[in-house]
Amino acid sequence: MRSLFDRMLLDPFNRIADQSAHVVPILIMVLVTLIIGGFLAFVARWLTLRLLQLARFDHIVQRTGFSSMIERTGVFRSPSDLGARFVQGLVWLFTILFALNAAGTPASVGLVTRFVDYIPNIIAAGLVLLLGVVVSRVISRSALLAAVNAQWPGARLIAGGVRVLVMSLAIVIALEQLHIGGLPLLVAFAIVFAGIVFALAIAFGLGARDMARQWLEAKVRGSVAEEEVFRHL
């Protein structure tokens, strides 16, 4: 008959040892996979960047006008950088999937299967967000420059507001792609957005009635600003 000591201490310890013997190699394998994958992702990015630079990818994209859009974001240094980072992201994604699959547990395998089915939604949402970042940066910077050159007070506030609005729209669309929030979120956003626009219209038309009139008069009649009486050219 087994002693109390065996049942109380040895058995649980043996069970933990058995489970660890099963889990630890998997964890090590996952960890090694991630480290190798991370390294491969870095190498893939470096190689892609070099290849794209050799192929004068930036020069080619520059002609399409897409280049300036990428540079305007301030996130990517060049179209080649964007391409390289995209490849790096892909390698990372496959590394993670490989690591989960290698774990071989029903949960991780099920997770991988569900994830694979979900990939198109993720890609769509990612693209929407990326586009949101690009467009919001471009539009907010343009708004900032226009506001500063018109010498409007609160130019940064205007630019920030524009950026938040555009990003909010992108986030709502991305969430909708991921089936998070759904219609209620979209409706809530539409109500808030319409409310802001309505409030701004009232503020401009009523609160700043004189300013609105002067601005419209200046636009219609083409009045000359005081400092522009002289010729710059």
Added chain:
Amino acid sequence: MDELFPTELKARLEQIRDADIVVGIPSYNNARTIGHVVRAVSVGLAKYFPTQRSVIVNSDGGSKDKTQDVVMQAESGADDLLLVSHPVHTSYRISTPYHGIPGKGSAFRTIFAVAKELKAKACVVVDSDLRSITPGWIELLARPVLDHGYDYIAPYYLRHKYDGTITNGIIYPMTRTLYGKSVRQPIGGEFGFSGHLAARYLEKDVWDTDVARFGIDIWMTVTAIAEGFRVGQAYLGAKIHDAKDPGADLTSMFRQVVGSFFRLMESYEDIWRHVSAYEQVPLFGFPFEVGVEPLTVNTDRMIHAAQQGVADLREIYSLFLSPQTLIDLTSYVHRNGQGFHIPDKLWVHMIYEAATAFRYRTIDRDHLLQSLVPLYLGRTASFVIEVTDSNATQVEERIEQLGQVFEAEKPYLAQRWDAVRKEKLHAQPV
């Protein structure tokens, strides 16, 4: 080139066949002033070129105030009182809409095409809002081309000390520094040039850029100098015109002119890299003193614009200005009133760093140019404060000083240009 000519214009050109002189007048809603310009040109052609076949071409951007009617109906003025002998040939007159992007450059393109089609020996262009034009301007701009073998004649005016600040602060000193010719009014608006040069202009593929707008003047001047055409200047006295071009707001005008100039730096890098000194350009005509219209400038508003720009656009400036330039700018720009000052060297460094960033697209080009406007207004305010009590000669000396700083700092431009190129070429992944 046929696409530039509407059917009516084509028929008219076939009828005229050839001409010695073509005078082009671009216009857009200038009914109020263009009649005077057409009369002055007509008298000028009849008086100074009675034996030459001439054509006046009005290239119009779709005016709604009957500008074209005014051109066609304008009389030749008091020619009987001005002319000793009557001209052998009648001057033809054409008014045609131009094709392409709306702007002065597109209007000029049609004029170049007409000059080429008519095999003109000389071509003159004058603005349609001029109030100080005289018949003598046509002789001064066309004679050096017809009789002295010049290809390009830029105007030389006397202007108010606050007038032409983009010219005085950027374009004139930089053109002189980079291309080695001292053309005092490189974006003056009135030019004379040979038919050969007009044909050369037409060969260029620039008509969907800012050259089609206000960039045309600097593009014509720099192209003529950089490509080795013979360049001169003509003294025209004072330039007085309508207070403001209706379609011109400062930001877009600045963007078009300075953007075109920066783009030319890219095209002619091989030329300006090797220029180490400048030479005076021959001046035709008889210089005389004239009164200029008084101008008022609101420096407080300009200073405010510069201060707001530095405060709000710091993030953008940090993308193309060097850290030292940004520190200097911040320290200078916060002074108010008469104490406000932007030193020449700081201004020159800002322009050179902006030109480099434009070349290597460190930042979106449009954003770069727009962000320069507050800095330009600050520099203009600084200049106005500095020359408040100066006379015309002293102001010219002051502009000459600025030109010398542009020249002295040219090695900095080359160094910056090379450094950013190297940085771009060796961009490492992070």
